[in-house]
Amino acid sequence: MCKPYYTLTDITGKIDELNGYRKNKEIEKLQDMRYYQTYGQFLAHEMMHLRSTWNPEPEIVDKYLWGGTGEFQNDVRAYGPKRVHQLAQGDASGSETDHGGIVSTVNADSYALLINSIFWWDATQYFPGVPRKAPGSPPPVPTCRSKASTVSSMQSSMRISLATMRTIRPAQDQNACHGISGDYWVMSRDVAVDNVNTFCGQSNSTQYYNTGSVNALELSVQKLEGDGGTPQNAPDCASRFMNAVIDGCDGGDPVNNPHNYKFGSTLTTADGWIYKMKPLSQQVNEVSCDVSYKFFYDGFEIRGKNLPDASFGAEGEGLHSQLSGCGALTSWHFERTPDDCCFQWYASGNLPIGTKACVGRALESAGGSGDGNCHGAGKRDADNIKRWPGYGINSKHVFRDVSTVKRDWISTWPGYGDQGRHVFGNSMNSTSSENSTSIANSTSIGNSTKREANARLRPLADS
Numbered sequence: 323m324c325k326p327y328y329t330l331t332d333i334t335g336k337i338d339e340l341n342g343y344r345k346n347k348e349i350e351k352l353q354d355m356r357y358y359q360t361y362g363q364f365l366a367h368e369m370m371h372l373r374s375t376w377n378p379e380p381e382i383v384d385k386y387l388w389g390g391t392g393e394f395q396n397d398v399r400a401y402g403p404k405r406v407h408q409l410a411q412g413d414a415s416g417s418e419t420d421h422g423g424i425v426s427t428v429n430a431d432s433y434a435l436l437i438n439s440i441f442w443w444d445a446t447q448y449f450p451g452v453p454r455k456a457p458g459s460p461p462p463v464p465t466c467r468s469k470a471s472t473v474s475s476m477q478s479s480m481r482i483s484l485a486t487m488r489t490i491r492p493a494q495d496q497n498a499c500h501g502i503s504g505d506y507w508v509m510s511r512d513v514a515v516d517n518v519n520t521f522c523g524q525s526n527s528t529q530y531y532n533t534g535s536v537n538a539l540e541l542s543v544q545k546l547e548g549d550g551g552t553p554q555n556a557p558d559c560a561s562r563f564m565n566a567v568i569d570g571c572d573g574g575d576p577v578n579n580p581h582n583y584k585f586g587s588t589l590t591t592a593d594g595w596i597y598k599m600k601p602l603s604q605q606v607n608e609v610s611c612d613v614s615y616k617f618f619y620d621g622f623e624i625r626g627k628n629l630p631d632a633s634f635g636a637e638g639e640g641l642h643s644q645l646s647g648c649g650a651l652t653s654w655h656f657e658r659t660p661d662d663c664c665f666q667w668y669a670s671g672n673l674p675i676g677t678k679a680c681v682g683r684a685l686e687s688a689g690g691s692g693d694g695n696c697h698g699a700g701k702r703d704a705d706n707i708k709r710w711p712g713y714g715i716n717s718k719h720v721f722r723d724v725s726t727v728k729r730d731w732i733s734t735w736p737g738y739g740d741q742g743r744h745v746f747g748n749s750m751n752s753t754s755s756e757n758s759t760s761i762a763n764s765t766s767i768g769n770s771t772k773r774e775a776n777a778r779l780r781p782l783a784d785s
Contacts, residue, residue, distance in 0.1 A: 336360050340446060341491060341547055341594075355403040355435060355450040358442045367434035385409060385429040400429050407452045447492070491546050491594045499571030499587040505628075506601040508584040509536040514568055514599065517541060522559035525552045530602070538602040539586070546594040556595055563589075567599045580636035609685055610665065611694030613678040619652075620673050622681050622696070625665040629689035638669055644684035649674040 331339070336358065343351045351357045369375055370382045387405060390397030400409040410426045426432045439450045500506075508514050517531040521541045528542040543559065545551025553559050566589045572579050586599040609626040624641070634640045638656040645651055654671040662668070673681065682693025 352448040354453045358450045363434050363438040366437045367430050370430035370433050380428050382430050385425050401431050403452050406432050496590045497566050500585045502572050502578050505604045508539050508601045511582050513537040514584050518563040522553045525554050536603050540600040542598045544596040562597050578632040580631050607691040609690040609694035611696035624669045627666040633689035641688040644687045648677045648680035
């Protein structure tokens with residue numbers, strides 16, 4: 323880099339200079355682009371020359387004014403606010419065809435000054451413009467080119483936190499609310515207030531509280547000018563935290579924040595102090611849903627946590643409204659579950675058969691991160707054999723080879739078809755002979771008994 327580069331400061335040093343101008347009411351310097359030069363502006367200028375920056379567009383160079391080519395020592399390049407402004411106006415382009423707008427698009431310092439001005443305008447609320455007069459001796463403007471290889475020094479020169487972008491003392495207090503959104507907030511306002519009271523009574527500028535809980539947070543104070551910026555000597559530390567940082571952004575909103583969660587903010591005051599609360603616990607949106615077929619209706623059970631109150635409702639009103647769109651909702655029940663390990667609330671009820679997918683959609687419409695596994699028809703399949711564990715897997719059968727197992731037919735009995743193994747050698751003949759003998763004997767006995775009865779009755783008739 324060229325010599326002027328090593329006379330510059332980084333962004334942190336420049337902030338101190340600008341605060342000094344403000345303190346001394348040197349507003350003309352705050353409106354002069356020359357007083358905002360930092361390492362970053364010079365590095366941005368050099369980066370414009372890299373092929374990776376402009377390719378395949380026309381090459382970005384250092385344009386000369388009034389038709390100069392660099393052939394003569396007095397040829398002037400468009401460096402610095404004044405020259406860049408002249409180039410853009412067209413009165414110094416040196417060409418009747420290349421007007422200011424065209425030549426400015428290929429001039430490196432035009433881009434560098436634009437980048438630098440936007441950054442500082444956003445940070446200070448003062449627009450760094452073209453100098454109208456020279457108050458004292460302004461800083462030098464770049465008058466040399468570096469080799470592209472030296473641009474690698476940017477990494478060590480640009481180590482600056484984005485948090486410094488807005489550390490210029492404002493004319494009025496500015497409270498940058500984090501907003502009722504995202505996954506990070508402090509559950510309990512009272513816990514946050516207790517932490518603030520403790521924080522403002524000690525000397526560490528940054529402290530962490532409630533680590534590992536739903537109320538984990540970071541509190542910090544910073545003094546913009548000078549040393550001694552501790553909570554103990556910060557003006558109205560506790561009241562500024564409570565009135566602005568804790569309650570000034572997300573308090574008293576029964577629709578979007580009925581449980582009064584605390585999302586935090588960064589308060590920058592006109593007397594040069596920053597008060598900040600940052601929630602550290604990620605409140606993950608989770609839901610679980612089950613719908614069961616109950617013969618005459620579908621019964622649902624839903625659990626969840628951290629759904630946005632604006633769509634879910636303080637006590638599930640938003641969920642109830644969405645579920646009512648699935649059909650006649652009966653037996654509705656909702657309760658908070660503070661003792662549940664995983665969820666904050668439980669809801670149940672009955673809906674018409676086949677509404678399982680609708681329940682899942684209603685849950686998402688009420689702010690759920692998903693349908694909680696509620697999708698499909700909602701009617702359970704019949705308990706058929708295909709759903710049994712191991713169905714279709716022969717290795718899990720009691721009989722390893724199910725193909726060899728037959729039904730218990732008589733043909734499988736031992737000895738079936740082998741007459742030689744029967745108890746009666748010839749079962750059919752033996753049975754017939756015995757039956758004939760029995761019948762003959764029965765007939766003979768019957769006739770004898772009848773003759774005896776007639777003989778006994780005859781004498782009675784004769785008498």
